[in-house]
Amino acid sequence: MKRPPKAPSVTVSDVARLAKVSKATAARVLGGYGTVSETVRAAVLKAARALDYRPNELARSMTTGRSGSIGVVVGDIENPFFSLAVRGISDVARLSGINVILANSGEDVEAEKNAIRVLLAKQVDGLIVTPAQSGEIAHLKEIACPLALLDRALPELAVDTVTVDDRNAALRATRILTQAGHRRIAYVTAAVLSGDFRGAASRINTSTVRERILGFIEACREAGMEGAERNIHFGSGRSESAHNLMQRLLKSADRPTAILASDSVVALDLFKAIRECGLSIPRDMSLITFHDADWTSVTTPPITVIDQPVYALGKSVAELLIRRLKGDDRPPERIVLPTTIIERMSVGQSPQGSKRP
């Protein structure tokens, strides 16, 4: 590999030489610390301008120990949920003069571990992570710098956490469905299950998903539906396409009349699949999804959604983390942001006499 443009960058020493002062003095004015007389300050500044001096942030970080950047590990930036959250984080970070190094985990623990390792090696001052698996958190526990969790809580990890009231949200959303008479409701998520589900929600590794499912099951019980666990479908869009899932659902013995989708990406696939199967929303199938994605209001019919304050979610974790960076040592905070349900037109009365095909 060729030695690329060995940019002979201007250093503090160069400036000092031109300004005829010591390196220490030049560094003082350039770095904005210590005390320097006005005359000397002006001279140094002039020399710096003449030489077009640019500080080397890396060298600075090396001695100070702080890099002025935080690392953010999310599942997938392409998912509008995350890109909006990242936007919230960035906005807050920028205000504090901190910048953000982004990494995708693709919801894979190994990739997550790796990303964290790299970020840590880069000496980020703090880390915001959306943990892919709540089962494997050893790598999170041993993180030495401030850590904050986004969207997913980890009971065993006492760190600042910002989530939404997933359980309650799912509960309320499911109630809307049960109150409309639905008795066969499917819950569909992209999350994959490591191991067997068998209805033991505790086995679910993503806190967000677990909480939602708990809420879902609770609402089902309220409505007198037992065995709602069987109607929970994992890995949509990953291990199985939404279209396949849809066809499987339609052929099944307890063909659902309503679906609760765990995120807007899954919901969009489901929406398309429902159409492709020749079904109509909400006549043949009701649909509610998490995340008020932009498209949900323009479909026919528009979709009833659980509106999560995604931007605020990002903003809050960033604020929490930055406060921590500034030396705050209060006990970890767990903020739970409220969701609201935006009722649109995708929920209909359960078709009363619907017989199995």
Next chain:
Amino acid sequence: MKRPPKAPSVTVSDVARLAKVSKATAARVLGGYGTVSETVRAAVLKAARALDYRPNELARSMTTGRSGSIGVVVGDIENPFFSLAVRGISDVARLSGINVILANSGEDVEAEKNAIRVLLAKQVDGLIVTPAQSGEIAHLKEIACPLALLDRALPELAVDTVTVDDRNAALRATRILTQAGHRRIAYVTAAVLSGDFRGAASRINTSTVRERILGFIEACREAGMEGAERNIHFGSGRSESAHNLMQRLLKSADRPTAILASDSVVALDLFKAIRECGLSIPRDMSLITFHDADWTSVTTPPITVIDQPVYALGKSVAELLIRRLKGDDRPPERIVLPTTIIERMSVGQSPQGSKRP
């Protein structure tokens, strides 16, 4: 400010001491360079493991001069166009073990300058920028490290550039409209104009926008429509809401029968505004937009779009830049990716006898 967790990190010297070798030798095995005997290597590795040594990437970067990360400055990550492109960039970067530091410019030149300054101070090895203004590029010219342009070309800047065939895309899209009989077509973009437009496309500071407008005007001319310039509307969603614009358009003397939208965010606003004004697509108003955003296929009617290979756009710039980082010194490449038009149901025949209200 308190001195936060002064994590007394394990250094090469520590490992060397435990392994009873010199710092240089330990550094050789830990850094993976030079030649070391198997016995010593094993001893050092063992010591490193015992101490849980983690390399300090910053210190490494300092001496090597390369930081192993690239900076990406985009207009707005929240726009699905950019988040998809960033995804393409990240994927390629990860494969090369390079990571990405992201910055938002919010399409503001000053913010862009600032972001670049910060990124450069962090010693990024290369930069990918979506320049906000083609008028102000002095700050781009003086960048010392490899630079690549994403989505927007700058004729005066001889650097690797990846764009799409905006002009031709707009031309073809507009033709679809003119061939459907439309003679009053509006072009709507979120880009803001610094100064006065007066039909001089050369005054437009964003190459992408300029090229598209050129294509638009050309197609209008072909169809015998002069003065198409008057139907170009800037700053939608920024200086004026889409709803207001819509109402203004409907009241205007040459009330348009079709709209070409410059990006999917604008298009979504327009779509909603059209509905709110009680109009129907495509009966009262035809609509085509740039970017095959996910929602465009699920609306009623689904929207005809200009499909840009966004992911490939990001992938290509990243590849170009990384090649550059590896020492490639071929003359700058300007890649223009082809677009395709996906015709859906949002274009109708122009209402023949439509009279002005």
Next chain:
DNA sequence: TATTCTTATGAGACCGGTCTCAAATGCGAA
């Protein structure tokens, strides 16, 4: 066995900043 060539190791400079500490300077007070 003496000589040359490899290969493995150690000593220490270096990257570009920060920061400690001591010396130099200037000023008011005694």
Next chain:
DNA sequence: TTCGCATTTGAGACCGGTCTCATAAGAATA
């Protein structure tokens, strides 16, 4: 006039790596 104190300044160590260069040990050649 002299002393003491506050303020500026300079010298140099340091951060945690990389890397050059010299040396030591071992292998190959003569």
